[in-house]
Amino acid sequence: MASSSSKKRKREAVDTSKGISFALAEQPVSQIGPVLVSFPAIEPSKSTSFSCYLKKPRHEDEVTPEFVDQGTFVAGEAEAIEFFSSDESQRASVGSRYLVGVHNKRTGTTTLRPAPLHLLTHRVKALKGIKSAPVSAQERTQARATLGETFGTKKAKANIRAQERNKVDVSAMEGVAEHLQDRIEQSTGALPTQEEAKETADNNRLIPTHNPDAEVPGDVYPLHNIIPEAEWKALSTSAFTAAASNKECIALLPYSRSTWINQHLSTLFAASVLNKKNLKILYYISAMLAFRNATFKKFERSAVEERLSGVPSIVIDGLFSRFTETSRGSTNLQTTTQTQTTILTYIFALCLRMDDYAAETTPIASDLSMPVTRINQLFRALGCSISTLNQKDLTLLGLPNSAGEKKRAVLKCPVQFPKPKGKKHKK
Structure with missing residues (x-):
């Protein structure tokens, strides 16, 4: 075992007698390059293939930007799930720049090339054509309250009950809304206008x-x-x-x-x-x-x-x-x-x-x-x-x-x- 381990370490060792140097890749900017992807949830199998697409076609007279700055879109498809770049991808790269390096043992040179980062999300293919049922704001609030009552802490449950007590029943106000409006108009009828209020303030x-x-x-x-x-x-x-x-x-x-x-x-x-x-x-x-x-x-x-x-x-x-x-x-x-x-x-x-x-x-x-x-x-x-x-x-x-x-x-x-x-x- 010791002999085998020693041989393995010798195979992985790098000859540094010539020194290690770094260099930027010299490929044309239009040539597709490496892409970094992250799978926050489900990871695809190794056999899943992915493709890189350009979001917006360029005109002939436009200057071609570097590959990392081009608006790209990564997508792949497995048997039951689709993977594609999420909207968070652009925000994830703000303030950061990623490089992919390839080391050549023979020359001792590590070649670097910028790579865009894509955060991939997924979608189940069988549910692709099914639209979610419309949910009103009241139903959403009720569902949130039910979850809170079932799994929430004592403090969360107390807040939910307090909100229920303070809730105004709008339907009960429909019969008196017109009466209240008339009372407001009668009460505010004697209030001074803006010009009269200014004149009173100046005189005082x-x-x-x-x-x-x-x-x-x-x-x-x-x-x-x-x-x-x-x-x-x-x-x-x-x-x-x-x-x-x-x-x-x-x-x-x-x-x-x-x-x-x-x-x-x-x-x-x-x-x-x-x-x-x-x-x-x-x-x-x-x-x-x-x-x-x-x-x-x-x-x-x-x-x-x-x-x-x-x-x-x-x-x-x-x-x-x-x-x-x-x-x-x-x-x-x-x-x-x-x-x-x-x-x-x-x-x-x-x-x-x-x-x-x-x-x-x-x-x-x-x-x-x-x-x-x-x-x-x-x-x-x-x-x-x-x-x-x-x-x-x-x-x-x-x-x-x-x-x-x-x-x-x-x-x-x-x-x-x-x-x-x-x-x-x-x-």
């Missing part, structure tokens, strides 16, 4: 009353929608015109610590002609800032009036009526998140008017000790876009080129308000 925003049909930015927020006409007439500029210096003018303001207001006030008095309208607007913004600070926390009306002693009483009454509320069952005034947001949007609407509807938001945020992102959000609520100005806009506003590097809140027409954000669904 925490911003001054606006004109959605305005064609120029100055008409979006009319001045007397922010400062009532009676309060506007009560504002006086005589004390400012009589002041001897810019420092005295700042001291006359209800709120003198705003860098933004003080810079605009200096610009007004530096002009050859004093713009009294803009002076009144700056004074009113200052009064609103002073009122906001005085009512930010718990307050007494008398203390607020004393703090704004230089402001006309009609203005103070208007600020109380628009930017404070009374709690239920009480007469005490208080500020809320809504009123605090509203007074800021009123202030910013006046800031836009002073800055030709292109307000730089960073100085305003610094005056209010608030994040710039929050200030930008409130300007967007007024219909502004936060962006830098181009050369044309800088020229129209009389601003230097360096001003184009800073982002501003720009109001344009037609005014467009931000759309409400949709709720994120929890995964």
Whole structure:
């Protein structure tokens, strides 16, 4: 036995003294080559013959691809079963490339040639002409449930019974479908249209009353929608015109610590002609800032009036009526998140008017000790876009080129308000 085994090993040994080399086959690309096949289910007998076919004939002017890239189809036939390439064959070769090698012991060369892979399926010839009986979705579901009840686990059986309990009997709804449709139409008849809902949402925003049909930015927020006409007439500029210096003018303001207001006030008095309208607007913004600070926390009306002693009483009454509320069952005034947001949007609407509807938001945020992102959000609520100005806009506003590097809140027409954000669904 040992002698026989030794001889067998010697016969299988390869002479490697000459070395082993690899080479690609040099046959024409049109020549049929080796094919790799896989039989996932039934394997045919060794006597079963197979043929390789081309799926789609080529035109004479087409370039013949390599055999492995040609659309081929492998088929064979036994006594009772047919074998043929399945549709999975193309997907099985994606990302892979197969090579068949033939080794020549005499020369020590292994010749390689690419080969396509075919996954073969089978079909019983006796059942070839029999069509399967049509099965409805309900029958298929019932059959699956029966199998689950017979062979399923306890958890699977519990799920099947739960689905049966939750199943809706459609036939039982046929008699009441028309009645339900009538009830739905009656219930939804009073719902607002999309345009009415949009108008209601715009009117309920925490911003001054606006004109959605305005064609120029100055008409979006009319001045007397922010400062009532009676309060506007009560504002006086005589004390400012009589002041001897810019420092005295700042001291006359209800709120003198705003860098933004003080810079605009200096610009007004530096002009050859004093713009009294803009002076009144700056004074009113200052009064609103002073009122906001005085009512930010718990307050007494008398203390607020004393703090704004230089402001006309009609203005103070208007600020109380628009930017404070009374709690239920009480007469005490208080500020809320809504009123605090509203007074800021009123202030910013006046800031836009002073800055030709292109307000730089960073100085305003610094005056209010608030994040710039929050200030930008409130300007967007007024219909502004936060962006830098181009050369044309800088020229129209009389601003230097360096001003184009800073982002501003720009109001344009037609005014467009931000759309409400949709709720994120929890995964």
